Amino acid sequence: MNVEINTEFDFLQELRRESDLSGLPLYSESAHAEVAELIDEAFVSGVLSERLPTEPESLKITLAPQWLNEPIVAGLDVTLRAGVNGHSHEYRQRFITGRWYREAQIRMLTYRDDGVLDDQQTAYCMLLALRTERPAPVRLPPLNAPPIVDQELEACGVRQLVAGPLLPDRPVLINRQLVDDAIRRCMEADTNETGGALLGKLIRLQAPLPGTRTRVVNLLSASVDDSRHVGQALSLAFSPEALAEAAQIADLRGLGETVQTVYHTHGWKNACGNCNQSPDCPLAEAVPSLQDYQLLETLFPSKSTLMPIAGRKLGEPGRRPVLQVHAWRGGQMTPIPWAAYLD
Amino acid sequence: MVAATRSITMSDLSRQKRLRADLGVDGLTRRHTVGQAVEHYLDRMSIRNHGLRWTAFSRGVKLDNKAELGDLADTDSEWTVMPEVSAGGI
Ligand SMILES: [Zn+2]
DSSP states (O other): EEEEEEEEEEEEEEEEEESSSSSSSSSEEHHHHHHHOOOOOOOOHHHHSSSSSOSSSSSEEEEEEEEEEEEEEEEEEEEEEEEEEEEEEEEEESSOHHHHHHHHHHHHOOOHHHSSTTOOOOOOOEEEEEEESSSOOOOOOOOOOOOOOOOOGGGGTTOOOOOOOTTTSSSSEEEHHHHHHHHHHHHTHHHHTOOOEEEEEEEOSSSOTTHHHSSSEEEEEEEEETTTTEBEEEEEEEHHHHHHHHHHHHHHSSSSEEEEEEEEEEEOOOOOTTTTOOOTSSSSSSSHHHHHHHHHHHHHHHOOOEEEEEOOOTTOSSOEEEEEEEEEEESEEEEEOEEEEEE | OOOOOOEEEEOOOTTHHHHHEEEETOOOOSSSSHHHHHHHHHHHHTTOOTTEEEEEETTTOOOOOTTTTSSTTTOEEEEEEEOOOOOOOO
């Protein structure tokens, strides 16, 4: 694929004591790798939503900052124009956050530990786009569409969908057995974390499901738990050996599945049970932590990955943990609706 | 003597970030080690190393990071590359 990037900017990430450009930054570094990540995400979103072809012959990328106050970026518009068989397809996505924001959060923790920032002091993280005649090149990873197989739901063992709204451009279906197991294991592990590998695949239906616009559906069909994954409070160490074995199991099932991702739990206090109602509950909510992002960047670097987390969710009715599923949506992992199915 | 052409395909666990390297052509030779091939993969795919311990698995079995690519069995050509990594709540 012939890839071309049009931009007149150099991108920088900075952390500052003021919300403008006065004074010296706490740090100032290139943000080109972070911008490359957004391009990767936009490409994958374009493919999964069927707005872009899976194998374009050419790809023209345009990066257009929306200003808070030039050169401070409020949003970055990534436009991809893919050419295939003489046709052109365009997909645009606006990003208002990205990895630079998480990097700033990690650095802030260190600055507070080291006393560079005191506990009350705020700092401002920003993305800057500096106009230049010769922008430094953005080094892109190979932009590959994830493997998608043409298959219908029945052939994948989906007997019945349990009602639930789906994202029109990113439908996700999860085996209800898997959901029940994840919630049960979250409760059994109490305040410790636990988790396991999730098998599944991306399929392309003949027609989109009702309420959706893409034929591409992400199925999560089974979980593979393994006692070699060691959990404690606030952390779960995944065993590469156990994950490699889960990949072997996926092969043996012969359904064209892979280990799509892992799920993990953020704890539940059975003695309390009010974890969804209590704002002072010390347990983490079921949202990705900075450490979870590190897991995503290393173990599941594809932007088509999902991150299901079981745990408490403030405001959710009931005395049970929920399973929240997160997908890459605009530079960060965002909770998305999904539907359970019966096999 | 003609050495057989060999290639290895490295991917992440979900098999979505795949890289095929023909030895002697794509920056890797038979004298490179498994560990060097893993670094090559991470660099080409823009995957952050995060200072973690990385390993390659073939057919479910961990490969020795110090083994030379030329010494691997022909069947060890499809690798899964993984770090030792933790999820967290904070
Ligand atoms: Zn977590």
